[in-house]
Amino acid sequence: MNRTCDVVIVGAGAAGLTAGIVLARAQSEVVVLDEGRPRNASAAHMHGFVSRDGVSPSEFLMIGRSELSHYGATLIETRVVAAERTDDHFVIHTGDGQEISSRAVLVASGLTDQVPHTPGVHELWGTAVHHCPHCHGWEVRGRELAVLGGGVPHMTVHQAALLRRYTDRVTLCPGEMELSSGDRSRLTAFGVRIIDGAIERLVTDDGRLTGVALADGSAVACEAVFIAPAPRANDDVLHALGCRFDPRTGWVHTEPGGATSVPGVWAAGNVSNPRAQVITAAGEASAAGIAISAWLLERDLAAAQAVASAEDGR
Numbered sequence: 019m020n021r022t023c024d025v026v027i028v029g030a031g032a033a034g035l036t037a038g039i040v041l042a043r044a045q046s047e048v049v050v051l052d053e054g055r056p057r058n059a060s061a062a063h064m065h066g067f068v069s070r071d072g073v074s075p076s077e078f079l080m081i082g083r084s085e086l087s088h089y090g091a092t093l094i095e096t097r098v099v100a101a102e103r104t105d106d107h108f109v110i111h112t113g114d115g116q117e118i119s120s121r122a123v124l125v126a127s128g129l130t131d132q133v134p135h136t137p138g139v140h141e142l143w144g145t146a147v148h149h150c151p152h153c154h155g156w157e158v159r160g161r162e163l164a165v166l167g168g169g170v171p172h173m174t175v176h177q178a179a180l181l182r183r184y185t186d187r188v189t190l191c192p193g194e195m196e197l198s199s200g201d202r203s204r205l206t207a208f209g210v211r212i213i214d215g216a217i218e219r220l221v222t223d224d225g226r227l228t229g230v231a232l233a234d235g236s237a238v239a240c241e242a243v244f245i246a247p248a249p250r251a252n253d254d255v256l257h258a259l260g261c262r263f264d265p266r267t268g269w270v271h272t273e274p275g276g277a278t279s280v281p282g283v284w285a286a287g288n289v290s291n292p293r294a295q296v297i298t299a300a301g302e303a304s305a306a307g308i309a310i311s312a313w314l315l316e317r318d319l320a321a322a323q324a325v326a327s328a329e330d331g332r
C-alpha cells in the first residue's frame with residue numbers, strides 16, 4: 019500500500035505522539051509508524067510527568083494514541099525497515115511492504131537499554147531492577163538497595179551516591195567494573211557499603227527479589243537493584259537518511275528544536291537525547307513539531323510565490 023503525507027513520524031512513544039498531535043492540530047497530514055516497543059514498557063507505573071504521576075506507561079500511551087487519532091493523524095503498527103530521500107521528498111519503507119512518501123520526517127524511535135546478562139536482571143527489569151532513582155527511587159526509599167557495576171561506570175557511582183539520599187542501606191557491588199580509589203573513598207565516606215567480587219545472579223523468593231548472589235557463595239540482601247545500562251540509540255533511520263553524527267558521542271547531531279543536518283529530517287526524544295525523561299522527550303518533540311510546521315509553511319509560501327511570479331511573467 020502506498021500513500022503520501024506531510025510528515026512521517028517514526029515511533030509512537032511520548033515523543034512521537036506529542037509531535038504527531040502538535041502537527042495534526044496544525045493542519046498537517048501526519049502518519050505515525052510504530053512497532054510497539056516503548057522503552058519503559060516493563061514498568062508498572064511512571065513518575066515525573068506532571069498530572070500523570072503513577073499512571074502505567076501503557077495507559078499513558080493509550081491516551082496519547084486516542085488524542086492523536088482525534089486530530090486526524092494516522093497511526094500504523096509496523097516497523098520501519100528502510101528510508102531514502104529524493105530531491106524533494108522522503109520515502110519510508112515498512113516491514114510489511116508499505117511505502118510512504120512525505121515532505122518531512124521526524125525520527126522519535128527511542129533507545130535500547132543494553133541490560134546486562136546477569137541471570138535475573140532481565141526478568142526483573144522495570145519491576146525490581148531500575149535504572150533511574152528519579153523515576154523509581156521514591157517507591158523504594160528506606161529499603162535495602164543494591165547497585166550493580168557495569169554499563170556506564172560514572173553513572174553507577176552517581177547512582178550509588180544519589181540513592182543514599184533515599185536510604186541508609188545502599189550496597190555497591192562493582193563486580194567487573196573498575197572503581198577508582200577516589201570514588202571508593204568518597205562513596206564509603208558518604209555511607210555506601212562496597213562489596214567486591216564477581217556477581218553471579220539475582221536471588222528471588224517466589225518471584226520477589228531478595229538479594230544478589232556473588233561467585234564466592236556470599237549474598238547481598240536487597241529489595242531493589244539499580245543498574246546503569248549503556249544506551250544504544252534506535253537510529254537506523256537517521257543513518258539511512260544521511261544525518262550527521264557527533265564523532266565524539268556517536269549520537270545524532272541536532273540543533274535546538276531537533277533539526278538534523280539533513281533538511282526536512284528532525285529527531286526528538288531518547289533517539290537523540292539518552293537523558294530525556296518522558297516529559298523531556300514530549301517537550302523536545304513538541305518543539306520539533308512546531309519547527310516542522312514552520313518549515314513546511316515556508317516551503318508552501320515559497321511555492322505559492324513561485325507560481326504567482328510565473329503567472330505575472332506570462
Ligand SMILES: Cc1cc2nc3c(=O)[nH]c(=O)nc-3n(C[C@H](O)[C@H](O)[C@H](O)COP(=O)(O)OP(=O)(O)OC[C@H]3O[C@@H](n4cnc5c(N)ncnc54)[C@H](O)[C@@H]3O)c2cc1C
Nearest residue numbers: 029031032033053055057058065098127128287288295296
Ligand atoms: C524501566 C524504565 C522505567 C522508566 N520509568 C520512567 C519514569 O517513571 N518516568 C520517566 O519520565 N521516564 C521513565 N523512563 C524513561 C522513559 O522510558 C523514556 O524517557 C521515554 O520512553 C522516551 O520516550 P521516546 O518517545 O523518546 O521513546 P520510546 O518511549 O522508547 O518510544 C519509541 C518508540 O519507537 C518505536 N520504534 C523504534 N524503532 C522503530 C522502527 N524502526 N519502526 C517503528 N517504530 C520504531 C518503539 O517501538 C517505541 O514504541 C523509564 C525507562 C525505563 C527503561
